[in-house]
Amino acid sequence: MSAEQTLLFWQYASTGILLLVIGFYCLLVTYNLFRVLIGLELLIKGVTLFLLAAGVISGHSALSQGVIITVIVIEVVVMIVAAGIVLGFQDKFDSLNVKNARELKG
Amino acid sequence: MLNIMLLVLLVLIALWTALTPLLLRAAIGLALTSVVLTIIMFRFNAPYAAAFELSVCAGLIPVIFISVISLTHRLPLKEFLKRREDRLRRFWPLPLLLLAVAAGLFFVRIPLNITLPWPETIADVRVVLWEYRRTYLFGQLMVLLAGVFGVLVLFRGRNENER
Known part of the structure:
Protein backbone atom coordinates (compact mmCIF):
# COMPACT_ATOMS: atom_id res chain seq x y z
CA MET A 1 0.00 0.00 0.00
CA SER A 2 1.35 3.42 -0.89
CA ALA A 3 1.38 6.27 1.66
CA GLU A 4 -1.53 7.96 -0.13
CA GLN A 5 -3.61 4.78 -0.08
CA THR A 6 -2.82 4.24 3.61
CA LEU A 7 -3.92 7.80 4.46
CA LEU A 8 -7.14 7.40 2.48
CA PHE A 9 -7.86 4.07 4.14
CA TRP A 10 -7.22 5.56 7.60
CA GLN A 11 -9.62 8.46 6.93
CA TYR A 12 -12.44 6.12 5.88
CA ALA A 13 -11.66 3.43 8.44
CA SER A 14 -11.67 6.07 11.22
CA THR A 15 -15.06 7.38 10.11
CA GLY A 16 -16.36 3.81 9.91
CA ILE A 17 -15.10 3.12 13.45
CA LEU A 18 -16.78 6.33 14.73
CA LEU A 19 -20.07 5.23 13.14
CA LEU A 20 -19.66 1.81 14.76
CA VAL A 21 -19.05 3.47 18.14
CA ILE A 22 -22.24 5.56 17.78
CA GLY A 23 -24.24 2.50 16.72
CA PHE A 24 -22.91 0.28 19.54
CA TYR A 25 -23.49 3.00 22.13
CA CYS A 26 -27.04 3.47 20.87
CA LEU A 27 -27.65 -0.28 21.11
CA LEU A 28 -26.15 -0.58 24.59
CA VAL A 29 -27.71 2.45 26.28
CA THR A 30 -31.23 2.68 24.93
CA TYR A 31 -34.36 0.95 26.26
CA ASN A 32 -36.49 1.94 23.29
CA LEU A 33 -36.93 -0.89 20.80
CA PHE A 34 -37.18 1.54 17.89
CA ARG A 35 -33.87 3.15 18.83
CA VAL A 36 -32.29 -0.29 18.76
CA LEU A 37 -33.15 -0.35 15.05
CA ILE A 38 -31.62 3.10 14.61
CA GLY A 39 -28.42 1.88 16.29
CA LEU A 40 -28.37 -1.18 14.05
CA GLU A 41 -28.78 1.02 10.97
CA LEU A 42 -25.85 3.21 12.05
CA LEU A 43 -23.71 0.08 12.53
CA ILE A 44 -24.57 -1.05 9.00
CA LYS A 45 -23.65 2.39 7.64
CA GLY A 46 -20.20 2.02 9.24
CA VAL A 47 -19.76 -1.42 7.68
CA THR A 48 -20.86 -0.08 4.27
CA LEU A 49 -18.26 2.67 4.51
CA PHE A 50 -15.57 0.10 5.32
CA LEU A 51 -16.56 -2.00 2.31
CA LEU A 52 -16.51 1.05 0.05
CA ALA A 53 -13.05 2.09 1.27
CA ALA A 54 -11.72 -1.45 0.88
CA GLY A 55 -13.03 -1.60 -2.70
CA VAL A 56 -11.59 1.77 -3.65
CA ILE A 57 -8.16 1.09 -2.18
CA SER A 58 -7.79 -2.45 -3.49
CA GLY A 59 -8.96 -1.39 -6.95
CA HIS A 60 -11.89 -3.85 -6.81
CA SER A 61 -14.67 -1.30 -6.90
CA ALA A 62 -17.11 -3.51 -8.82
CA LEU A 63 -16.75 -6.37 -6.36
CA SER A 64 -17.18 -4.05 -3.38
CA GLN A 65 -20.31 -2.59 -5.01
CA GLY A 66 -21.69 -6.12 -5.38
CA VAL A 67 -21.08 -6.80 -1.69
CA ILE A 68 -22.57 -3.41 -0.70
CA ILE A 69 -25.73 -4.14 -2.73
CA THR A 70 -26.00 -7.53 -0.98
CA VAL A 71 -25.61 -5.83 2.41
CA ILE A 72 -28.33 -3.29 1.51
CA VAL A 73 -30.75 -6.06 0.49
CA ILE A 74 -30.14 -7.90 3.77
CA GLU A 75 -30.44 -4.62 5.68
CA VAL A 76 -33.85 -3.76 4.23
CA VAL A 77 -35.25 -7.25 4.91
CA VAL A 78 -33.97 -7.18 8.49
CA MET A 79 -35.48 -3.71 9.00
CA ILE A 80 -38.88 -4.72 7.60
CA VAL A 81 -39.09 -7.80 9.83
CA ALA A 82 -37.82 -5.79 12.81
CA ALA A 83 -40.43 -3.08 12.14
CA GLY A 84 -43.10 -5.80 12.24
CA ILE A 85 -41.70 -7.00 15.58
CA VAL A 86 -41.76 -3.41 16.91
CA LEU A 87 -45.43 -3.09 15.93
CA GLY A 88 -46.23 -6.46 17.55
CA PHE A 89 -44.42 -5.35 20.71
CA GLN A 90 -46.36 -2.07 20.75
CA ASP A 91 -49.64 -3.98 20.34
CA LYS A 92 -48.85 -6.36 23.18
CA PHE A 93 -47.35 -4.01 25.77
CA ASP A 94 -48.56 -0.58 24.62
CA SER A 95 -44.93 0.54 25.01
CA LEU A 96 -41.60 0.15 23.24
CA ASN A 97 -39.57 -0.36 26.41
CA VAL A 98 -37.41 -3.45 25.93
CA LYS A 99 -37.59 -4.24 29.65
CA ASN A 100 -41.13 -5.48 28.95
CA ALA A 101 -39.62 -8.32 26.92
CA ARG A 102 -38.79 -10.05 30.21
CA GLU A 103 -42.52 -10.75 30.59
CA LEU A 104 -42.66 -12.70 27.33
CA LYS A 105 -43.12 -16.45 27.66
CA GLY A 106 -42.00 -19.23 25.35
CA MET B 1 -10.71 18.44 1.49
CA LEU B 75 -46.46 9.66 25.11
CA PRO B 76 -48.14 12.23 27.37
CA LEU B 77 -46.07 15.45 27.61
CA LYS B 78 -45.09 14.93 31.26
CA GLU B 79 -43.79 11.42 30.64
CA PHE B 80 -42.03 12.54 27.44
CA LEU B 81 -40.15 15.28 29.36
CA LYS B 82 -39.19 12.81 32.08
CA ARG B 83 -37.90 10.30 29.55
CA ARG B 84 -36.00 13.02 27.69
CA ARG B 109 -1.49 4.98 13.74
CA ILE B 110 -1.23 1.22 13.52
CA PRO B 111 1.12 0.38 10.63
CA LEU B 112 -0.78 -1.39 7.89
CA ASN B 113 1.18 -3.97 5.94
CA ILE B 114 -1.60 -5.11 3.69
CA THR B 115 -0.66 -6.63 0.36
CA LEU B 116 -3.17 -5.39 -2.17
CA PRO B 117 -4.52 -7.79 -4.80
CA TRP B 118 -4.05 -7.15 -8.50
CA PRO B 119 -6.41 -4.47 -9.76
CA GLU B 120 -9.59 -5.90 -11.24
CA THR B 121 -9.94 -6.56 -14.92
CA ILE B 122 -13.76 -6.41 -14.86
CA ALA B 123 -14.93 -2.99 -13.77
CA ASP B 124 -18.66 -3.52 -14.28
CA VAL B 125 -20.69 -4.50 -11.23
CA ARG B 126 -23.34 -6.14 -13.46
CA VAL B 127 -20.79 -8.57 -14.89
CA VAL B 128 -19.45 -9.29 -11.40
CA LEU B 129 -22.94 -10.00 -10.01
CA TRP B 130 -24.34 -11.96 -12.97
CA GLU B 131 -21.24 -13.89 -14.05
CA TYR B 132 -18.83 -14.28 -11.14
CA ARG B 133 -20.88 -13.85 -7.96
CA ARG B 134 -24.19 -15.36 -9.01
CA THR B 135 -24.49 -17.10 -5.66
CA TYR B 136 -24.83 -13.64 -4.05
CA LEU B 137 -28.04 -13.17 -6.05
CA PHE B 138 -29.38 -16.54 -4.86
CA GLY B 139 -28.55 -15.49 -1.33
CA GLN B 140 -30.34 -12.18 -1.81
CA LEU B 141 -33.42 -13.99 -3.18
CA MET B 142 -33.41 -16.34 -0.19
CA VAL B 143 -33.14 -13.39 2.20
CA LEU B 144 -36.03 -11.63 0.44
CA LEU B 145 -38.18 -14.78 0.65
CA ALA B 146 -37.26 -15.16 4.33
CA GLY B 147 -38.32 -11.52 4.85
CA VAL B 148 -41.67 -12.10 3.13
CA PHE B 149 -42.19 -15.23 5.24
CA GLY B 150 -41.28 -13.30 8.40
CA VAL B 151 -43.73 -10.50 7.64
CA LEU B 152 -46.49 -13.04 6.84
CA VAL B 153 -45.89 -14.85 10.14
CA LEU B 154 -45.88 -11.57 12.09
CA PHE B 155 -49.10 -10.26 10.54
CA ARG B 156 -50.84 -13.63 10.73
CA GLY B 157 -50.17 -13.52 14.47
CA ARG B 158 -51.68 -10.01 14.63
CA ASN B 159 -54.86 -11.04 12.81
CA GLU B 160 -55.32 -14.04 15.10
CA ASN B 161 -54.97 -11.76 18.14
CA GLU B 162 -57.61 -9.40 16.69
CA ARG B 163 -60.06 -12.30 16.23
Whole structure:
Protein backbone atom coordinates (compact mmCIF):
# COMPACT_ATOMS: atom_id res chain seq x y z
CA MET A 1 0.00 0.00 0.00
CA SER A 2 1.35 3.42 -0.89
CA ALA A 3 1.38 6.27 1.66
CA GLU A 4 -1.53 7.96 -0.13
CA GLN A 5 -3.61 4.78 -0.08
CA THR A 6 -2.82 4.24 3.61
CA LEU A 7 -3.92 7.80 4.46
CA LEU A 8 -7.14 7.40 2.48
CA PHE A 9 -7.86 4.07 4.14
CA TRP A 10 -7.22 5.56 7.60
CA GLN A 11 -9.62 8.46 6.93
CA TYR A 12 -12.44 6.12 5.88
CA ALA A 13 -11.66 3.43 8.44
CA SER A 14 -11.67 6.07 11.22
CA THR A 15 -15.06 7.38 10.11
CA GLY A 16 -16.36 3.81 9.91
CA ILE A 17 -15.10 3.12 13.45
CA LEU A 18 -16.78 6.33 14.73
CA LEU A 19 -20.07 5.23 13.14
CA LEU A 20 -19.66 1.81 14.76
CA VAL A 21 -19.05 3.47 18.14
CA ILE A 22 -22.24 5.56 17.78
CA GLY A 23 -24.24 2.50 16.72
CA PHE A 24 -22.91 0.28 19.54
CA TYR A 25 -23.49 3.00 22.13
CA CYS A 26 -27.04 3.47 20.87
CA LEU A 27 -27.65 -0.28 21.11
CA LEU A 28 -26.15 -0.58 24.59
CA VAL A 29 -27.71 2.45 26.28
CA THR A 30 -31.23 2.68 24.93
CA TYR A 31 -34.36 0.95 26.26
CA ASN A 32 -36.49 1.94 23.29
CA LEU A 33 -36.93 -0.89 20.80
CA PHE A 34 -37.18 1.54 17.89
CA ARG A 35 -33.87 3.15 18.83
CA VAL A 36 -32.29 -0.29 18.76
CA LEU A 37 -33.15 -0.35 15.05
CA ILE A 38 -31.62 3.10 14.61
CA GLY A 39 -28.42 1.88 16.29
CA LEU A 40 -28.37 -1.18 14.05
CA GLU A 41 -28.78 1.02 10.97
CA LEU A 42 -25.85 3.21 12.05
CA LEU A 43 -23.71 0.08 12.53
CA ILE A 44 -24.57 -1.05 9.00
CA LYS A 45 -23.65 2.39 7.64
CA GLY A 46 -20.20 2.02 9.24
CA VAL A 47 -19.76 -1.42 7.68
CA THR A 48 -20.86 -0.08 4.27
CA LEU A 49 -18.26 2.67 4.51
CA PHE A 50 -15.57 0.10 5.32
CA LEU A 51 -16.56 -2.00 2.31
CA LEU A 52 -16.51 1.05 0.05
CA ALA A 53 -13.05 2.09 1.27
CA ALA A 54 -11.72 -1.45 0.88
CA GLY A 55 -13.03 -1.60 -2.70
CA VAL A 56 -11.59 1.77 -3.65
CA ILE A 57 -8.16 1.09 -2.18
CA SER A 58 -7.79 -2.45 -3.49
CA GLY A 59 -8.96 -1.39 -6.95
CA HIS A 60 -11.89 -3.85 -6.81
CA SER A 61 -14.67 -1.30 -6.90
CA ALA A 62 -17.11 -3.51 -8.82
CA LEU A 63 -16.75 -6.37 -6.36
CA SER A 64 -17.18 -4.05 -3.38
CA GLN A 65 -20.31 -2.59 -5.01
CA GLY A 66 -21.69 -6.12 -5.38
CA VAL A 67 -21.08 -6.80 -1.69
CA ILE A 68 -22.57 -3.41 -0.70
CA ILE A 69 -25.73 -4.14 -2.73
CA THR A 70 -26.00 -7.53 -0.98
CA VAL A 71 -25.61 -5.83 2.41
CA ILE A 72 -28.33 -3.29 1.51
CA VAL A 73 -30.75 -6.06 0.49
CA ILE A 74 -30.14 -7.90 3.77
CA GLU A 75 -30.44 -4.62 5.68
CA VAL A 76 -33.85 -3.76 4.23
CA VAL A 77 -35.25 -7.25 4.91
CA VAL A 78 -33.97 -7.18 8.49
CA MET A 79 -35.48 -3.71 9.00
CA ILE A 80 -38.88 -4.72 7.60
CA VAL A 81 -39.09 -7.80 9.83
CA ALA A 82 -37.82 -5.79 12.81
CA ALA A 83 -40.43 -3.08 12.14
CA GLY A 84 -43.10 -5.80 12.24
CA ILE A 85 -41.70 -7.00 15.58
CA VAL A 86 -41.76 -3.41 16.91
CA LEU A 87 -45.43 -3.09 15.93
CA GLY A 88 -46.23 -6.46 17.55
CA PHE A 89 -44.42 -5.35 20.71
CA GLN A 90 -46.36 -2.07 20.75
CA ASP A 91 -49.64 -3.98 20.34
CA LYS A 92 -48.85 -6.36 23.18
CA PHE A 93 -47.35 -4.01 25.77
CA ASP A 94 -48.56 -0.58 24.62
CA SER A 95 -44.93 0.54 25.01
CA LEU A 96 -41.60 0.15 23.24
CA ASN A 97 -39.57 -0.36 26.41
CA VAL A 98 -37.41 -3.45 25.93
CA LYS A 99 -37.59 -4.24 29.65
CA ASN A 100 -41.13 -5.48 28.95
CA ALA A 101 -39.62 -8.32 26.92
CA ARG A 102 -38.79 -10.05 30.21
CA GLU A 103 -42.52 -10.75 30.59
CA LEU A 104 -42.66 -12.70 27.33
CA LYS A 105 -43.12 -16.45 27.66
CA GLY A 106 -42.00 -19.23 25.35
CA MET B 1 -10.71 18.44 1.49
CA LEU B 2 -14.30 17.90 0.35
CA ASN B 3 -13.97 14.21 1.21
CA ILE B 4 -12.94 15.03 4.78
CA MET B 5 -15.79 17.52 5.11
CA LEU B 6 -18.24 14.85 3.93
CA LEU B 7 -16.84 12.34 6.41
CA VAL B 8 -17.12 14.83 9.29
CA LEU B 9 -20.68 15.67 8.19
CA LEU B 10 -21.51 11.96 8.12
CA VAL B 11 -20.34 11.49 11.72
CA LEU B 12 -22.12 14.66 12.91
CA ILE B 13 -25.45 13.64 11.35
CA ALA B 14 -25.09 10.12 12.77
CA LEU B 15 -24.40 11.63 16.21
CA TRP B 16 -27.45 13.89 15.92
CA THR B 17 -29.54 10.85 14.89
CA ALA B 18 -28.47 9.00 18.01
CA LEU B 19 -28.92 11.98 20.35
CA THR B 20 -32.19 13.55 19.20
CA PRO B 21 -35.08 12.81 21.56
CA LEU B 22 -37.77 12.61 18.86
CA LEU B 23 -38.03 9.35 16.94
CA LEU B 24 -39.24 11.15 13.81
CA ARG B 25 -36.12 13.31 13.77
CA ALA B 26 -34.00 10.20 14.28
CA ALA B 27 -35.61 8.58 11.20
CA ILE B 28 -34.96 11.74 9.17
CA GLY B 29 -31.36 11.84 10.47
CA LEU B 30 -30.90 8.29 9.29
CA ALA B 31 -32.09 9.29 5.82
CA LEU B 32 -29.65 12.23 5.82
CA THR B 33 -26.81 9.89 6.85
CA SER B 34 -27.65 7.73 3.87
CA VAL B 35 -27.72 10.75 1.56
CA VAL B 36 -24.21 11.80 2.65
CA LEU B 37 -23.00 8.21 2.26
CA THR B 38 -24.52 8.23 -1.25
CA ILE B 39 -22.55 11.36 -2.17
CA ILE B 40 -19.35 9.70 -0.91
CA MET B 41 -20.15 6.61 -3.01
CA PHE B 42 -20.72 8.70 -6.13
CA ARG B 43 -17.44 10.50 -5.56
CA PHE B 44 -15.67 7.12 -5.31
CA ASN B 45 -17.09 5.98 -8.62
CA ALA B 46 -19.52 3.44 -7.13
CA PRO B 47 -22.75 4.52 -8.87
CA TYR B 48 -24.74 1.26 -8.55
CA ALA B 49 -24.16 1.00 -4.82
CA ALA B 50 -24.95 4.72 -4.52
CA ALA B 51 -28.24 4.32 -6.39
CA PHE B 52 -29.21 1.41 -4.11
CA GLU B 53 -28.21 3.36 -1.00
CA LEU B 54 -30.19 6.41 -2.09
CA SER B 55 -33.35 4.57 -3.14
CA VAL B 56 -33.47 1.94 -0.39
CA CYS B 57 -31.64 3.36 2.64
CA ALA B 58 -32.58 7.02 2.14
CA GLY B 59 -36.00 6.30 0.63
CA LEU B 60 -37.62 3.03 1.62
CA ILE B 61 -36.28 2.45 5.14
CA PRO B 62 -37.17 5.96 6.47
CA VAL B 63 -40.68 5.51 4.99
CA ILE B 64 -41.02 2.19 6.87
CA PHE B 65 -39.67 3.81 10.05
CA ILE B 66 -42.01 6.80 9.78
CA SER B 67 -44.97 4.45 9.16
CA VAL B 68 -44.03 2.49 12.29
CA ILE B 69 -43.74 5.73 14.29
CA SER B 70 -47.18 6.83 13.08
CA LEU B 71 -48.63 3.50 14.26
CA THR B 72 -47.15 3.78 17.76
CA HIS B 73 -48.78 5.77 20.54
CA ARG B 74 -47.58 9.23 21.48
CA LEU B 75 -46.46 9.66 25.11
CA PRO B 76 -48.14 12.23 27.37
CA LEU B 77 -46.07 15.45 27.61
CA LYS B 78 -45.09 14.93 31.26
CA GLU B 79 -43.79 11.42 30.64
CA PHE B 80 -42.03 12.54 27.44
CA LEU B 81 -40.15 15.28 29.36
CA LYS B 82 -39.19 12.81 32.08
CA ARG B 83 -37.90 10.30 29.55
CA ARG B 84 -36.00 13.02 27.69
CA GLU B 85 -34.16 13.95 30.86
CA ASP B 86 -33.41 10.30 31.53
CA ARG B 87 -32.14 9.89 27.95
CA LEU B 88 -29.92 12.95 28.28
CA ARG B 89 -28.34 11.40 31.40
CA ARG B 90 -27.61 8.17 29.51
CA PHE B 91 -26.44 9.74 26.23
CA TRP B 92 -24.27 12.68 27.33
CA PRO B 93 -21.03 10.62 27.42
CA LEU B 94 -21.41 9.71 23.73
CA PRO B 95 -19.92 12.94 22.23
CA LEU B 96 -17.03 12.74 24.70
CA LEU B 97 -16.46 9.08 23.87
CA LEU B 98 -16.48 9.94 20.16
CA LEU B 99 -13.95 12.72 20.69
CA ALA B 100 -11.71 10.35 22.65
CA VAL B 101 -11.93 7.64 19.98
CA ALA B 102 -11.30 10.21 17.20
CA ALA B 103 -8.25 11.59 19.05
CA GLY B 104 -6.99 8.04 19.61
CA LEU B 105 -7.40 7.20 15.92
CA PHE B 106 -5.68 10.45 14.91
CA PHE B 107 -2.63 10.03 17.12
CA VAL B 108 -2.22 6.27 17.22
CA ARG B 109 -1.49 4.98 13.74
CA ILE B 110 -1.23 1.22 13.52
CA PRO B 111 1.12 0.38 10.63
CA LEU B 112 -0.78 -1.39 7.89
CA ASN B 113 1.18 -3.97 5.94
CA ILE B 114 -1.60 -5.11 3.69
CA THR B 115 -0.66 -6.63 0.36
CA LEU B 116 -3.17 -5.39 -2.17
CA PRO B 117 -4.52 -7.79 -4.80
CA TRP B 118 -4.05 -7.15 -8.50
CA PRO B 119 -6.41 -4.47 -9.76
CA GLU B 120 -9.59 -5.90 -11.24
CA THR B 121 -9.94 -6.56 -14.92
CA ILE B 122 -13.76 -6.41 -14.86
CA ALA B 123 -14.93 -2.99 -13.77
CA ASP B 124 -18.66 -3.52 -14.28
CA VAL B 125 -20.69 -4.50 -11.23
CA ARG B 126 -23.34 -6.14 -13.46
CA VAL B 127 -20.79 -8.57 -14.89
CA VAL B 128 -19.45 -9.29 -11.40
CA LEU B 129 -22.94 -10.00 -10.01
CA TRP B 130 -24.34 -11.96 -12.97
CA GLU B 131 -21.24 -13.89 -14.05
CA TYR B 132 -18.83 -14.28 -11.14
CA ARG B 133 -20.88 -13.85 -7.96
CA ARG B 134 -24.19 -15.36 -9.01
CA THR B 135 -24.49 -17.10 -5.66
CA TYR B 136 -24.83 -13.64 -4.05
CA LEU B 137 -28.04 -13.17 -6.05
CA PHE B 138 -29.38 -16.54 -4.86
CA GLY B 139 -28.55 -15.49 -1.33
CA GLN B 140 -30.34 -12.18 -1.81
CA LEU B 141 -33.42 -13.99 -3.18
CA MET B 142 -33.41 -16.34 -0.19
CA VAL B 143 -33.14 -13.39 2.20
CA LEU B 144 -36.03 -11.63 0.44
CA LEU B 145 -38.18 -14.78 0.65
CA ALA B 146 -37.26 -15.16 4.33
CA GLY B 147 -38.32 -11.52 4.85
CA VAL B 148 -41.67 -12.10 3.13
CA PHE B 149 -42.19 -15.23 5.24
CA GLY B 150 -41.28 -13.30 8.40
CA VAL B 151 -43.73 -10.50 7.64
CA LEU B 152 -46.49 -13.04 6.84
CA VAL B 153 -45.89 -14.85 10.14
CA LEU B 154 -45.88 -11.57 12.09
CA PHE B 155 -49.10 -10.26 10.54
CA ARG B 156 -50.84 -13.63 10.73
CA GLY B 157 -50.17 -13.52 14.47
CA ARG B 158 -51.68 -10.01 14.63
CA ASN B 159 -54.86 -11.04 12.81
CA GLU B 160 -55.32 -14.04 15.10
CA ASN B 161 -54.97 -11.76 18.14
CA GLU B 162 -57.61 -9.40 16.69
CA ARG B 163 -60.06 -12.30 16.23
